Amino acid sequence: MPDLAERLSLSVLVDALREAMPAYWLRRAEQLESIGTPFADGAAAECRRHAWLLAQMSSAEVAEFFDLEEAA
Secondary structure (H helix, E strand, C coil), X not given: CCXXXXXXXXXXXXXXXXXXXXXXXXXXXXXXXXXXXXXXXXHHHHHHHHHHHHHHCCHHHHHHHCCHHHHC
């Protein structure tokens, strides 16, 4: 069984990868829209914009953004 630090590291990594996917933000937008308030609708629109931006990024842009070339 992995120790706590390993489990925590894995959890953080999974969350980061999940949040980097447009589908995560589209699901979040749907959740917010179901609330039905103007504030939640505005937040949902921001989630949809974020999903669109992520979908537009190429893998090279993502690598550059996170400076992954130096880590390799």
